[in-house]
Amino acid sequence: MAKYGEGDKRWIVEERADGTNVHNWHWAETDCLEWSRNLFSNLLSGLTILDGEGNLFIKTKKVDKVEGEAYVNIRKGKIIPGYEISVSISWEGEARDSDGKSLLKVEGSVEIPYISDENADEDPELRVTVKEDGPVGRRLKEAMLNRGKPVILEKVRIYVQSMAKGGPAKEDLETKKVAPKSQTAATAKTEAAGPAVEKKESKKESKQGFKTISLTERFSCRARDMYEILMDDNRWKGFTQSYAKISKEVGGEFSIFDGSVTGINVELQEGKLIVQRWRFGSWPDGIHSTVKLVLDEPEPGVTVIKLTHTDVPEEDRYGNATVVENTERGWRDLIFHKIRAVFGFGL
Numbered sequence: 001m002a003k004y005g006e007g008d009k010r011w012i013v014e015e016r017a018d019g020t021n022v023h024n025w026h027w028a029e030t031d032c033l034e035w036s037r038n039l040f041s042n043l044l045s046g047l048t049i050l051d052g053e054g055n056l057f058i059k060t061k062k063v064d065k066v067e068g069e070a071y072v073n074i075r076k077g078k079i080i081p082g083y084e085i086s087v088s089i090s091w092e093g094e095a096r097d098s099d100g101k102s103l104l105k106v107e108g109s110v111e112i113p114y115i116s117d118e119n120a121d122e123d124p125e126l127r128v129t130v131k132e133d134g135p136v137g138r139r140l141k142e143a144m145l146n147r148g149k150p151v152i153l154e155k156v157r158i159y160v161q162s163m164a165k166g167g168p169a170k171e172d173l174e175t176k177k178v179a180p181k182s183q184t185a186a187t188a189k190t191e192a193a194g195p196a197v198e199k200k201e202s203k204k205e206s207k208q209g210f211k212t213i214s215l216t217e218r219f220s221c222r223a224r225d226m227y228e229i230l231m232d233d234n235r236w237k238g239f240t241q242s243y244a245k246i247s248k249e250v251g252g253e254f255s256i257f258d259g260s261v262t263g264i265n266v267e268l269q270e271g272k273l274i275v276q277r278w279r280f281g282s283w284p285d286g287i288h289s290t291v292k293l294v295l296d297e298p299e300p301g302v303t304v305i306k307l308t309h310t311d312v313p314e315e316d317r318y319g320n321a322t323v324v325e326n327t328e329r330g331w332r333d334l335i336f337h338k339i340r341a342v343f344g345f346g347l
Contacts, residue, residue, distance in 0.1 A: 028073070028074040028075075029071055029072070029073050029074075030071060030072045030073075030074075030167070030168055031070075031071050032070040032071055032072055032081075032083070032163065032167045032168060033066070033068070033069060033070045033071075033085075035070075035167055035168045036066055036070045036083070036085060036159065036163075036167075037063070037066040039159055039162065039318070040063050040066050040087055040155075040159060041062070041063045041066075043155040043158060043159065044060055044063050044087070044089050044152065044155050045060060045061070045062045045063055046059065046060060046061070046062075046258070047059060047060040047148075047151055047152075047155075047258055048242055048243040048258045049091075049143075049144060049147050049148040049151060049241070050093075050143060050147055050241060051237050051241070051242070051243055052237065052238075053238065053241065054143070055095060055096045055097065055098065056093065056094070056095055056096075056139075056140060056143050057093065057094045057095075057096070058091065058092070058093040058094075058140065058143060058144050058147070058148065059091065059092065059093075060089050060090070060091045060110070060148070060152075061089075061090040061091055061092055061107075062089070062090055063087065063088070063089055064088045064089065064090050064109070065086070065087070065088040066085055066086075066087050066088075067085060067086050068083070068084045068085035068086055069082070069083065069084055069085070070082070070083035070084075070085055070163070070167075071083070072163065072166055072167050072168075074166070079164070079165065079166040081117050081163040081164055081166075081167065082117050083115065083116065083117050083163060084114070084115075084116045084117075085115050085116075086111070086112060086113050086114060086115070087111075087112040087115065087156075088109060088110070088111055088112075089109065089110040089111075089112075089152070090107065090108070090109055090110075091107070091108050091109065091110060091144060091148070092105070092106065092107050092108075093105070093106050093107075093108070093130075093140040093143070093144060094106070094140075095136050095139065095140060103136055104132065104134070104136040104137065104140075106130050106131060106132040106136075106137050106140050106141075107130075107131050108128065108129050108130035108131060108140075108141065108144065109128075109129050110126060110127070110128050110129075110144070110148065110152065111126070111127040111128075111129070112124050112125070112126055112127075112152075112156065113125060113127065115156060115159070115160075117163070120160050120164065123153045123156070123157075124153075124156060126145070126149050126152065126153070128141055128144050128145045128148070129141070130144075147241060158282070158318075158320065161318075161320045161322055162318040162319065162320055165318065165319035165320055165321065166319060167318075209313060209314050209315070210310075210311050210312060210313055210314065211312050211314060211324045212308065212309065212310045212311075212312065213307070213308070213309040213312060213324065213327060213328045213331065214306075214307065214308050214309075215305075215306075215307040215328070215331060215332070215336075216304065216305070216306050216307070217304070217305045217307070217336045217340075218302065218303070218304050218305075219302070219303045219304075219305070219339065219340060220301060220302060221301065221303055222271075222297065222300070222301060222303065223271045223272065223295045223296065223297040223303045224270070224271040225303075226295055226303045226305065226339070227270055227271045227272075227274070227295060229339060230274060230293065231246055231248050231268075231274065232246065232248075233245060233246050236256060239335075239338045239339050239342070240256075240257070240334060240335060240338055241338075242256065242257045242258050242334075243255075243256075243257075243258045243259070244256045244257075247265060248265075248268070249265065249268075250265050250266070250267060250268050251264060251265060252264065252265050253265075254276070257334075259281070260280060260281050260282070261278055261279070261280055261281075262278075262279055262281070263276050263277045263278045263279055263288070263291075264276065264277050266290070271295060271297075272294070272295055272296075273292075273293070273294055273295065274291070274292070274293040274295075275290070275291070275292050275293075276290070276291045277289070277290060277291075278290070278291050278309070280316070280323075280327075282316040282317060282318065282320075282323075283313055283316055283317060283323070284313065284315075284316070284317045285317075287311075287313050288311070289309060289310060289311040289312050289313075290309070290310045290311055291307070291308075291309050292307070292308045292309075292310075293305055293306070293307055294306040294308075305336075307331060309327065309331070312324050312327055
């Protein structure tokens with residue numbers, strides 16, 4: 001038995017130079033409130049909600065407040081998030097007449113009073129207010145609620161998923177990991193084998209962590225009309241309700257979904273083919289994917305689109321492992337279904 005005042009080293013978790021939490025035995029807690037403020041600010045500031053539909057223009061301005069508590073505990077390698085926070089967002093809107101003349105400009109706020117880990121599988125409540133309570137002001141408020149709610153809730157889900165993955169604590173864990181002896185030995189063998197072996201291993205690793213999305217969609221429209229929707233600024237805005245700037249030239253750049261997706265045109269055949277390099281702002285630096293859209297018109301007025309989206313990373317820069325799922329859902333819900341709501345199904 002150890003003497004009084006002397007710890008038995010078998011039961012002491014010492015600070016180690018390599019930063020390793022031995023066996024992850026004790027709790028490691030990370031305060032995530034400031035990190036949460038920064039993430040919400042990035043996710044919710046400057047979002048275009050309406051850009052001319054019904055002569056209404058609405059966008060979020062900035063995140064005014066993120067209050068409450070947010071932390072991540074790690075116990076034996078298990079991530080246990082905890083948060084109870086409220087978020088306040090300012091927004092602005094404008095209504096114009098058919099000639100483009102401003103009828104009214106308003107400001108308001110969106111309150112999300114309770115975002116909690118206990119209700120992580122449920123969408124939180126949103127409260128929209130506007131300073132101008134006249135008929136036009138109420139119209140802008142309703143538009144903000146109806147069109148802005150799904151956009152804002154999607155951003156909140158990104159936060160919830162990020163916390164479930166460990167938030168900033170995940171990055172700390174990764175930097176503290178120490179390669180096991182077997183890995184170190186394998187690395188030494190690779191180095192001894194020379195460049196040819198290293199090149200083979202590198203090629204193998206480059207295939208990991210990426211997925212391919214394949215979809216086939218059918219529409220009641222001409223192929224040339226579908227091509228124009230996907231390659232024209234104003235039509236993209238009208239169908240997706242998001243800001244877009246799209247070049248129609250090979251090598252030209254584009255920015256869609258309010259700048260959250262950017263890229264360049266690789267190959268274009270009007271009414272037949274669109275090949276682009278896509279990058280989401282939430283992806284790790286240097287990661288680009290390839291989008292290929294083949295448009296076929298088997299009969300007049302019926303267009304079939306075959307989408308192949310390759311090199312989609314499995315995780316974003318925040319450690320969320322839902323990138324592929326969210327990207328596929330984005331194609332279906334935010335692009336194809338919005339277009340289908342106008343043109344309908346090809347039968």
